[in-house]
Amino acid sequence: MPFIAFARPDIGQAEINAVARVMRSGWVTTGPETRAFEQDFAAHLGGGVQAIAVNSATAGLHLALEAIGIKPGDQVIAPTLTFTATVEVARYLNADAALVDVDASTLCIDPACIEAAITPRTKAIVPMHYGGLACDMTAVFDIARRHGLYVVEDAAHALPATCQGTLIGQLPSAAAVFSFYANKTMTTGEGGMVVTRDTALAARMRTMRLHGINRDAFDRFQSRTPAWYYEVVAPGFKYNMTDIAAALGRVQLQRLPEFVQRRQQLAARYRAELQDLPLILPADAPPGETHAWHLYVIRLADQARVTRDELIQTLSDAGIGTSVHYVPLHRQPYWRDRYNLEPKQFPVAERAYQRMISIPLFTAMSDDEQGRVIAALRAALR
Numbered sequence: 001m002p003f004i005a006f007a008r009p010d011i012g013q014a015e016i017n018a019v020a021r022v023m024r025s026g027w028v029t030t031g032p033e034t035r036a037f038e039q040d041f042a043a044h045l046g047g048g049v050q051a052i053a054v055n056s057a058t059a060g061l062h063l064a065l066e067a068i069g070i071k072p073g074d075q076v077i078a079p080t081l082t083f084t085a086t087v088e089v090a091r092y093l094n095a096d097a098a099l100v101d102v103d104a105s106t107l108c109i110d111p112a113c114i115e116a117a118i119t120p121r122t123k124a125i126v127p128m129h130y131g132g133l134a135c136d137m138t139a140v141f142d143i144a145r146r147h148g149l150y151v152v153e154d155a156a157h158a159l160p161a162t163c164q165g166t167l168i169g170q171l172p173s174a175a176a177v178f179s180f181y182a183n184k185t186m187t188t189g190e191g192g193m194v195v196t197r198d199t200a201l202a203a204r205m206r207t208m209r210l211h212g213i214n215r216d217a218f219d220r221f222q223s224r225t226p227a228w229y230y231e232v233v234a235p236g237f238k239y240n241m242t243d244i245a246a247a248l249g250r251v252q253l254q255r256l257p258e259f260v261q262r263r264q265q266l267a268a269r270y271r272a273e274l275q276d277l278p279l280i281l282p283a284d285a286p287p288g289e290t291h292a293w294h295l296y297v298i299r300l301a302d303q304a305r306v307t308r309d310e311l312i313q314t315l316s317d318a319g320i321g322t323s324v325h326y327v328p329l330h331r332q333p334y335w336r337d338r339y340n341l342e343p344k345q346f347p348v349a350e351r352a353y354q355r356m357i358s359i360p361l362f363t364a365m366s367d368d369e370q371g372r373v374i375a376a377l378r379a380a381l382r
Protein backbone atom coordinates (compact mmCIF):
# COMPACT_ATOMS: atom_id res chain seq x y z
CA MET A 1 0.00 0.00 0.00
CA PRO A 2 1.33 3.47 -0.83
CA PHE A 3 2.77 5.44 2.07
CA ILE A 4 0.53 8.19 3.46
CA ALA A 5 2.82 11.10 4.24
CA PHE A 6 2.18 13.14 7.37
CA ALA A 7 1.45 16.13 5.12
CA ARG A 8 1.52 16.99 1.44
CA PRO A 9 1.05 20.46 -0.12
CA ASP A 10 -2.10 21.03 -2.19
CA ILE A 11 -0.79 22.75 -5.33
CA GLY A 12 -2.80 22.71 -8.55
CA GLN A 13 -2.52 23.98 -12.10
CA ALA A 14 -3.63 27.50 -11.12
CA GLU A 15 -0.64 27.84 -8.76
CA ILE A 16 1.72 26.48 -11.45
CA ASN A 17 0.30 28.93 -14.01
CA ALA A 18 0.66 31.87 -11.61
CA VAL A 19 4.30 31.03 -10.88
CA ALA A 20 5.05 30.52 -14.60
CA ARG A 21 3.49 33.91 -15.39
CA VAL A 22 5.78 35.64 -12.89
CA MET A 23 8.83 33.79 -14.16
CA ARG A 24 8.08 34.98 -17.70
CA SER A 25 7.33 38.54 -16.57
CA GLY A 26 10.91 39.70 -16.12
CA TRP A 27 10.41 40.54 -12.41
CA VAL A 28 10.94 37.66 -9.98
CA THR A 29 11.89 39.30 -6.68
CA THR A 30 9.75 41.55 -4.45
CA GLY A 31 7.48 43.59 -6.72
CA PRO A 32 3.89 43.86 -7.94
CA GLU A 33 2.87 40.29 -6.97
CA THR A 34 4.15 40.69 -3.43
CA ARG A 35 2.34 44.00 -3.07
CA ALA A 36 -0.87 42.45 -4.46
CA PHE A 37 -0.50 39.47 -2.10
CA GLU A 38 -0.17 41.85 0.86
CA GLN A 39 -3.29 43.70 -0.26
CA ASP A 40 -5.22 40.47 -0.83
CA PHE A 41 -4.17 39.17 2.58
CA ALA A 42 -5.08 42.38 4.42
CA ALA A 43 -8.44 42.45 2.64
CA HIS A 44 -9.03 38.80 3.48
CA LEU A 45 -8.55 39.51 7.20
CA GLY A 46 -10.38 42.85 7.06
CA GLY A 47 -10.50 45.30 9.93
CA GLY A 48 -7.96 47.68 8.40
CA VAL A 49 -4.83 45.65 9.15
CA GLN A 50 -1.59 46.12 7.24
CA ALA A 51 0.12 43.01 5.89
CA ILE A 52 3.88 42.72 5.40
CA ALA A 53 5.10 39.75 3.36
CA VAL A 54 8.32 38.08 4.48
CA ASN A 55 10.33 35.01 3.53
CA SER A 56 9.33 33.05 6.68
CA ALA A 57 7.24 33.37 9.80
CA THR A 58 10.48 33.21 11.75
CA ALA A 59 11.61 36.37 9.95
CA GLY A 60 8.23 37.94 10.72
CA LEU A 61 8.50 37.15 14.43
CA HIS A 62 12.00 38.63 14.49
CA LEU A 63 10.80 41.81 12.74
CA ALA A 64 7.86 42.15 15.14
CA LEU A 65 10.00 41.83 18.27
CA GLU A 66 12.57 44.23 16.83
CA ALA A 67 9.87 46.75 15.92
CA ILE A 68 8.30 46.78 19.39
CA GLY A 69 11.77 47.55 20.74
CA ILE A 70 12.85 44.29 22.39
CA LYS A 71 16.35 44.96 23.73
CA PRO A 72 19.17 42.87 25.22
CA GLY A 73 18.14 41.65 28.68
CA ASP A 74 14.40 41.95 28.01
CA GLN A 75 12.24 38.90 28.48
CA VAL A 76 9.39 37.48 26.43
CA ILE A 77 6.97 34.87 27.77
CA ALA A 78 6.04 31.97 25.49
CA PRO A 79 4.73 28.41 25.80
CA THR A 80 7.18 25.51 26.08
CA LEU A 81 5.00 23.43 23.74
CA THR A 82 5.92 25.19 20.51
CA PHE A 83 8.45 25.27 17.70
CA THR A 84 11.78 26.83 18.59
CA ALA A 85 11.19 29.70 16.12
CA THR A 86 8.61 31.19 18.50
CA VAL A 87 11.39 32.16 20.90
CA GLU A 88 14.71 31.87 19.07
CA VAL A 89 13.97 35.31 17.63
CA ALA A 90 14.18 36.79 21.14
CA ARG A 91 17.73 35.45 21.34
CA TYR A 92 18.57 37.13 17.98
CA LEU A 93 17.95 40.38 19.89
CA ASN A 94 19.89 39.16 22.96
CA ALA A 95 16.65 39.04 24.91
CA ASP A 96 15.51 36.01 26.89
CA ALA A 97 12.63 33.58 26.68
CA ALA A 98 10.60 32.72 29.76
CA LEU A 99 9.00 29.39 28.88
CA VAL A 100 5.75 28.46 30.62
CA ASP A 101 3.35 25.54 30.76
CA VAL A 102 0.20 25.06 28.69
CA ASP A 103 -3.48 24.41 29.34
CA ALA A 104 -4.33 20.69 29.58
CA SER A 105 -7.35 20.93 27.32
CA THR A 106 -6.22 23.26 24.53
CA LEU A 107 -2.41 22.82 24.84
CA CYS A 108 -2.18 26.60 24.33
CA ILE A 109 -0.27 28.83 26.76
CA ASP A 110 -1.84 28.80 30.27
CA PRO A 111 -2.71 32.39 31.33
CA ALA A 112 -2.12 31.57 35.02
CA CYS A 113 1.44 30.51 34.15
CA ILE A 114 2.01 33.76 32.21
CA GLU A 115 1.05 35.79 35.25
CA ALA A 116 3.40 33.79 37.47
CA ALA A 117 6.35 34.28 35.07
CA ILE A 118 6.23 38.09 34.85
CA THR A 119 9.32 39.92 36.14
CA PRO A 120 10.50 43.53 35.79
CA ARG A 121 12.37 42.40 32.62
CA THR A 122 9.23 41.10 30.92
CA LYS A 123 8.30 43.08 27.79
CA ALA A 124 6.07 40.84 25.72
CA ILE A 125 3.86 37.76 25.62
CA VAL A 126 4.11 35.51 22.56
CA PRO A 127 1.10 33.16 22.56
CA MET A 128 0.95 30.41 19.93
CA HIS A 129 -2.42 29.17 18.67
CA TYR A 130 -1.61 25.48 19.02
CA GLY A 131 -2.79 23.33 16.15
CA GLY A 132 -5.05 26.10 14.88
CA LEU A 133 -7.16 26.62 18.01
CA ALA A 134 -7.04 30.20 19.29
CA CYS A 135 -5.52 30.77 22.75
CA ASP A 136 -7.58 32.37 25.51
CA MET A 137 -6.74 35.82 24.16
CA THR A 138 -9.17 37.59 26.49
CA ALA A 139 -7.02 36.46 29.41
CA VAL A 140 -3.77 37.20 27.55
CA PHE A 141 -4.83 40.76 26.71
CA ASP A 142 -6.04 41.31 30.26
CA ILE A 143 -2.64 40.32 31.67
CA ALA A 144 -0.83 42.37 29.02
CA ARG A 145 -2.89 45.47 29.83
CA ARG A 146 -2.41 45.17 33.58
CA HIS A 147 1.36 44.72 33.27
CA GLY A 148 2.02 47.01 30.29
CA LEU A 149 3.23 44.20 28.01
CA TYR A 150 3.15 43.83 24.23
CA VAL A 151 1.43 40.85 22.65
CA VAL A 152 2.94 39.32 19.50
CA GLU A 153 0.98 36.31 18.28
CA ASP A 154 2.70 33.32 16.72
CA ALA A 155 -0.18 32.64 14.36
CA ALA A 156 1.72 30.05 12.28
CA HIS A 157 -1.12 27.52 12.78
CA ALA A 158 -4.03 29.95 12.89
CA LEU A 159 -5.06 30.77 9.32
CA PRO A 160 -7.98 31.05 9.66
CA ALA A 161 -8.99 30.83 13.31
CA THR A 162 -11.27 32.99 15.42
CA CYS A 163 -11.32 34.10 19.03
CA GLN A 164 -14.59 35.52 20.39
CA GLY A 165 -15.80 35.85 16.80
CA THR A 166 -12.75 37.83 15.63
CA LEU A 167 -10.25 36.45 13.14
CA ILE A 168 -6.73 35.91 14.43
CA GLY A 169 -4.82 38.74 12.74
CA GLN A 170 -7.51 41.29 13.63
CA LEU A 171 -7.10 41.17 17.41
CA PRO A 172 -5.56 44.18 19.19
CA SER A 173 -2.07 42.66 19.55
CA ALA A 174 1.05 44.53 18.35
CA ALA A 175 1.42 42.00 15.54
CA ALA A 176 0.35 38.51 14.45
CA VAL A 177 2.61 36.37 12.30
CA PHE A 178 1.40 33.69 9.86
CA SER A 179 3.51 30.98 8.23
CA PHE A 180 3.32 29.70 4.65
CA TYR A 181 5.80 26.88 5.21
CA ALA A 182 5.17 23.77 3.07
CA ASN A 183 2.88 21.98 5.56
CA LYS A 184 0.88 24.95 6.88
CA THR A 185 -2.79 25.66 6.05
CA MET A 186 -1.63 27.43 2.88
CA THR A 187 1.85 27.59 1.43
CA THR A 188 4.27 29.69 -0.60
CA GLY A 189 7.02 27.05 -0.28
CA GLU A 190 8.68 29.22 2.31
CA GLY A 191 7.10 32.46 3.44
CA GLY A 192 5.19 34.36 6.06
CA MET A 193 3.01 37.40 6.68
CA VAL A 194 3.09 39.86 9.56
CA VAL A 195 -0.07 41.81 10.20
CA THR A 196 -0.47 44.85 12.38
CA ARG A 197 -2.78 47.80 12.77
CA ASP A 198 0.02 50.02 14.06
CA THR A 199 1.31 52.26 11.27
CA ALA A 200 4.64 52.98 12.95
CA LEU A 201 5.32 49.28 13.59
CA ALA A 202 4.38 48.49 9.99
CA ALA A 203 6.77 51.12 8.66
CA ARG A 204 9.62 49.85 10.85
CA MET A 205 9.03 46.25 9.77
CA ARG A 206 8.92 47.22 6.08
CA THR A 207 12.24 49.03 6.43
CA MET A 208 13.94 46.27 8.44
CA ARG A 209 12.63 43.60 6.08
CA LEU A 210 15.00 44.87 3.37
CA HIS A 211 18.40 45.96 4.71
CA GLY A 212 17.06 48.98 6.60
CA ILE A 213 16.41 50.67 3.26
CA ASN A 214 13.52 53.09 3.42
CA ARG A 215 11.98 52.05 0.10
CA ASP A 216 12.04 48.67 -1.57
CA ALA A 217 13.58 48.06 -4.97
CA PHE A 218 10.28 48.08 -6.80
CA ASP A 219 9.39 51.52 -5.42
CA ARG A 220 12.71 52.83 -6.64
CA PHE A 221 12.05 51.65 -10.17
CA GLN A 222 8.53 53.04 -10.18
CA SER A 223 8.81 56.44 -8.56
CA ARG A 224 10.10 59.65 -10.08
CA THR A 225 13.13 60.08 -7.82
CA PRO A 226 16.22 58.68 -9.51
CA ALA A 227 16.14 54.87 -9.52
CA TRP A 228 19.65 54.62 -8.17
CA TYR A 229 18.99 56.62 -4.99
CA TYR A 230 18.14 54.96 -1.70
CA GLU A 231 18.78 55.55 1.98
CA VAL A 232 19.92 53.07 4.62
CA VAL A 233 18.48 54.09 7.97
CA ALA A 234 19.24 50.97 10.06
CA PRO A 235 21.18 47.68 9.88
CA GLY A 236 18.23 45.70 8.54
CA PHE A 237 17.70 42.13 7.43
CA LYS A 238 17.08 40.27 4.14
CA TYR A 239 13.57 39.02 4.82
CA ASN A 240 11.63 40.06 1.71
CA MET A 241 9.29 37.70 -0.14
CA THR A 242 9.84 36.96 -3.84
CA ASP A 243 7.14 37.60 -6.45
CA ILE A 244 7.37 33.90 -7.35
CA ALA A 245 6.31 32.94 -3.82
CA ALA A 246 3.70 35.71 -3.69
CA ALA A 247 2.06 34.51 -6.92
CA LEU A 248 1.74 31.04 -5.42
CA GLY A 249 0.38 32.57 -2.20
CA ARG A 250 -2.28 34.61 -3.98
CA VAL A 251 -3.79 31.50 -5.55
CA GLN A 252 -3.56 29.56 -2.27
CA LEU A 253 -5.30 32.42 -0.45
CA GLN A 254 -8.16 32.30 -2.98
CA ARG A 255 -8.48 28.59 -2.26
CA LEU A 256 -8.41 29.06 1.52
CA PRO A 257 -12.20 28.70 2.00
CA GLU A 258 -12.04 25.35 0.18
CA PHE A 259 -9.02 24.31 2.29
CA VAL A 260 -10.73 25.27 5.56
CA GLN A 261 -13.83 23.31 4.67
CA ARG A 262 -11.82 20.19 3.82
CA ARG A 263 -9.80 20.41 7.04
CA GLN A 264 -12.99 20.76 9.09
CA GLN A 265 -14.48 17.77 7.30
CA LEU A 266 -11.39 15.63 8.02
CA ALA A 267 -11.33 16.72 11.69
CA ALA A 268 -15.05 15.94 12.10
CA ARG A 269 -14.60 12.44 10.67
CA TYR A 270 -11.65 11.75 12.97
CA ARG A 271 -13.77 12.85 15.94
CA ALA A 272 -16.70 10.68 14.89
CA GLU A 273 -14.66 7.56 14.20
CA LEU A 274 -12.03 7.74 16.94
CA GLN A 275 -14.10 8.90 19.90
CA ASP A 276 -14.69 5.44 21.37
CA LEU A 277 -10.95 4.64 21.50
CA PRO A 278 -8.73 5.24 24.57
CA LEU A 279 -7.64 8.62 23.21
CA ILE A 280 -7.93 12.24 24.19
CA LEU A 281 -9.00 13.90 20.95
CA PRO A 282 -8.04 17.52 20.25
CA ALA A 283 -10.36 20.16 21.67
CA ASP A 284 -12.91 21.59 19.26
CA ALA A 285 -13.27 25.36 18.96
CA PRO A 286 -16.07 26.78 21.16
CA PRO A 287 -19.47 26.95 19.38
CA GLY A 288 -19.47 29.51 16.58
CA GLU A 289 -15.66 29.81 16.48
CA THR A 290 -13.33 28.65 13.68
CA HIS A 291 -10.55 26.13 14.29
CA ALA A 292 -7.89 26.19 11.55
CA TRP A 293 -7.09 22.48 12.08
CA HIS A 294 -3.46 22.82 11.07
CA LEU A 295 -2.74 19.77 13.26
CA TYR A 296 -4.75 16.84 14.55
CA VAL A 297 -3.00 15.87 17.79
CA ILE A 298 -4.29 12.81 19.60
CA ARG A 299 -3.14 11.83 23.10
CA LEU A 300 -3.17 8.32 24.53
CA ALA A 301 -5.54 8.06 27.50
CA ASP A 302 -4.56 6.24 30.70
CA GLN A 303 -6.47 3.11 29.64
CA ALA A 304 -4.47 2.74 26.41
CA ARG A 305 -2.30 -0.36 26.47
CA VAL A 306 0.32 0.90 24.02
CA THR A 307 2.92 3.61 24.39
CA ARG A 308 3.27 6.63 22.13
CA ASP A 309 6.40 5.20 20.53
CA GLU A 310 4.78 1.80 19.95
CA LEU A 311 1.79 3.44 18.28
CA ILE A 312 4.04 5.53 16.02
CA GLN A 313 5.83 2.31 15.00
CA THR A 314 2.56 0.45 14.36
CA LEU A 315 1.28 3.29 12.17
CA SER A 316 4.60 3.48 10.35
CA ASP A 317 4.43 -0.28 9.67
CA ALA A 318 0.95 0.34 8.21
CA GLY A 319 2.45 2.96 5.86
CA ILE A 320 1.25 6.01 7.76
CA GLY A 321 3.44 9.01 8.52
CA THR A 322 3.00 10.79 11.84
CA SER A 323 4.80 13.46 13.81
CA VAL A 324 5.04 14.84 17.34
CA HIS A 325 4.25 18.52 17.98
CA TYR A 326 6.41 19.23 19.78
CA VAL A 327 9.36 17.99 21.72
CA PRO A 328 8.78 20.73 24.32
CA LEU A 329 11.41 23.44 24.31
CA HIS A 330 12.30 22.70 27.95
CA ARG A 331 13.66 19.36 26.66
CA GLN A 332 15.71 20.90 23.86
CA PRO A 333 19.39 21.03 24.86
CA TYR A 334 19.82 24.72 24.06
CA TRP A 335 16.82 25.97 26.04
CA ARG A 336 17.15 23.36 28.80
CA ASP A 337 20.79 24.27 29.45
CA ARG A 338 20.48 28.01 29.03
CA TYR A 339 17.69 28.28 31.63
CA ASN A 340 18.32 25.10 33.70
CA LEU A 341 14.88 23.82 32.86
CA GLU A 342 13.48 20.56 34.23
CA PRO A 343 10.44 18.58 33.08
CA LYS A 344 8.77 18.89 36.49
CA GLN A 345 8.40 22.64 35.95
CA PHE A 346 6.05 21.90 33.00
CA PRO A 347 3.81 19.06 34.17
CA VAL A 348 1.03 19.59 31.62
CA ALA A 349 3.24 19.93 28.53
CA GLU A 350 5.39 17.06 29.76
CA ARG A 351 2.47 14.69 30.21
CA ALA A 352 0.98 15.70 26.85
CA TYR A 353 4.34 15.23 25.12
CA GLN A 354 4.73 11.67 26.44
CA ARG A 355 1.34 10.69 25.01
CA MET A 356 0.88 12.75 21.84
CA ILE A 357 0.95 11.93 18.14
CA SER A 358 0.02 14.19 15.24
CA ILE A 359 -1.84 12.12 12.64
CA PRO A 360 -2.18 13.11 8.96
CA LEU A 361 -4.63 15.94 8.24
CA PHE A 362 -4.06 17.79 4.96
CA THR A 363 -6.42 18.96 2.24
CA ALA A 364 -4.92 16.76 -0.47
CA MET A 365 -5.66 13.69 1.68
CA SER A 366 -8.32 11.40 0.18
CA ASP A 367 -11.22 9.84 2.10
CA ASP A 368 -9.63 6.44 1.48
CA GLU A 369 -6.35 7.59 2.97
CA GLN A 370 -8.14 8.90 6.04
CA GLY A 371 -10.02 5.61 6.26
CA ARG A 372 -6.70 3.76 6.38
CA VAL A 373 -5.44 6.00 9.20
CA ILE A 374 -8.64 5.39 11.18
CA ALA A 375 -8.54 1.63 10.58
CA ALA A 376 -4.90 1.42 11.67
CA LEU A 377 -5.63 3.37 14.87
CA ARG A 378 -8.67 1.20 15.64
CA ALA A 379 -6.65 -1.97 15.10
CA ALA A 380 -3.82 -0.72 17.32
CA LEU A 381 -6.01 0.56 20.16
CA ARG A 382 -8.96 -1.78 20.25
Ligand SMILES: *Cc1c(COP(=O)(O)O)cnc(C)c1O
Nearest residue numbers: 056057058083085156179180181
Ligand atom coordinates in the same frame (compact mmCIF):
# COMPACT_ATOMS: atom_id res chain seq x y z
C1 LIG B 1 5.99 26.71 11.20
C2 LIG B 1 6.11 27.45 12.50
C3 LIG B 1 6.93 28.58 12.66
C4 LIG B 1 7.92 29.02 11.66
O1 LIG B 1 7.41 29.24 10.43
P1 LIG B 1 8.44 29.46 9.21
O2 LIG B 1 7.59 30.09 8.16
O3 LIG B 1 8.93 28.09 8.82
O4 LIG B 1 9.52 30.33 9.68
C5 LIG B 1 6.88 29.27 13.85
N1 LIG B 1 6.10 28.86 14.86
C6 LIG B 1 5.33 27.77 14.76
C7 LIG B 1 4.48 27.37 15.92
C8 LIG B 1 5.32 27.02 13.59
O5 LIG B 1 4.58 25.90 13.51
